[in-house]
Amino acid sequence: MTARDDAAPARLVVLISGRGRNLEAIQGAIEDGRLNARIVLVVSNKTRAPGLQFARLAGLPTVAIQPRQFADRQSYDAALAHRVAAARPDWVVLAGFMRVLSPAFVDPFAGHIVNIHPSLLPLYKGLDTHDRALAAGDSHHGASVHLVTPALDDGPIIRQGRIRIRPTDTTETLAGRITDRIEKKLYAAALADLIEARVHVAPDGTLIDAAGRAYTPPVEDYD
Incomplete structure (x- = not known):
């Protein structure tokens, strides 16, 4: 990773596998001026991921790198890292x-890798959240944005949002909300917290605020 002029838009590489709804939301925030960034590459592990079509229509560079072209996960991940690094990202965004x-x-x-996970971490790491x-029987459910570490869904949390679970909720209605x-x-x-330096990544991988104190991620209600 290279040093960035604080006034320049942050360079984002976004990785997707499906529809790219968070990709769309991030691009929308950039276009609305809410996020001082630009997406320099969209990468997918699936050639027919619908999000790639959105990216192309938005004029964003895209590439699909399929795992089946590689002997094992290690070699795939190394090739993926090489391609992402070539785009010189400030942040790698898993969407x-x-x-x-x-x-x-x-x-x-x-x-410098960020992910969004559909649970109030540390609850429900992995799938089927x-x-x-x-x-x-939880009263609330939500989503967490966190730094990525080699441990699954285990990195420091940047922000969380939650909603109340309704008695009538199903998996589908809850996921949609x-x-x-x-x-x-x-x-x-x-x-934006990261790009505008309201939150910093310390040398030991923990998060600190702009004053250098231990960072406590906010949990916001979205009901």
Whole structure:
């Protein structure tokens, strides 16, 4: 990673696997002036990911790198890291990238990879988060933006948003509300915290605020 002029837009590389709804929201925040950044590359592990079409229509550079072209996960992740590094990102943004990344990818960008996860971490790491929240009888559910480490969904949290779980909620209705009410706003806000230096990554990988104090991530209600 290279030093950046604070006034220049941050360079983002966004990784997707599907529809790219968070990609769309981030690009919208850039176009609206809410996020001082530009997307310099959109990468997918699937050639037919619908989000690639959105990216192309928005004039964003795209590339698809398929895992089946590589002998194993390690070699795929190394090739992926090489391609991402060539775009000289300030931040690598995982936006529905449905692969667990190994140290071969994470280590070169340590402290500069961000993910959004559909739960109130540390609850419900991994898959099926909405089902698990409903099965547990939780009163709230939400999403978390966090730094990526080699451990799954385990990095320091930057921001969280939550909504109340309704008695009538199903997996589908809950997932839809998490996406529409929280994720589309939360990710851009968390990226702005990092880009505008309201939150810093300390040398030990923890988060600190602008005054150098230990950072406590806000949990916002989106009901």
